[in-house]
Amino acid sequence: MTPEELTLVCAAEELEIAARRWTPIWVVCVGAHPYVRSWYRRDTGWFAHVLKAGRAAVRVPGLQIDVTVEDIGALPAGLRSDIDAAYRTKYGRYGAGGVGPMVTDAAAATTLRLS
Incomplete structure (x- = not known):
């Protein structure tokens, strides 16, 4: 990811990720490094498809790129703690019911790094 691409991804409210179809998720x-999480690990859906493929497409306003997923x-x-804090800072306005599930042990175990 170029510095310009990273700036666009980091500035986005959310990104859309696709292994098979576009799904909006918080970033x-x-x-x-950009990071994404699922609030729970699933064996189906976007998380399972992206994890199995090891890559995905992401898009934010002004950019669509292919990324590797780690x-x-x-x-x-x-x-x-840095990633949890980033979630709380960026999405805290949604309250504990919104951001809370994203900073649990279960959610942290689903953390993916996009490159």
Whole structure:
């Protein structure tokens, strides 16, 4: 991802990800990496398809690109807290019922890094 592409992805409210069809999901950036999560790991749906393929297409306003997807699951404590904080900061306006499920242990275990 170029610096310009990273800027567009990080600035987006959400991105759409596709392995088979477009699905809107929340995205946060920590350092030079965008991260996405499912609020629970599923064996079907966008998460399973993207995880199995190891790649996906993503789009945000002004950009559509192909990315590789890395399952980082068990996160180092510092990175996990940074990603959790990024979710709380970016999406906290939705309240605990919105952002809360995205910062649980189960959600953290579904963390994917997009490259």
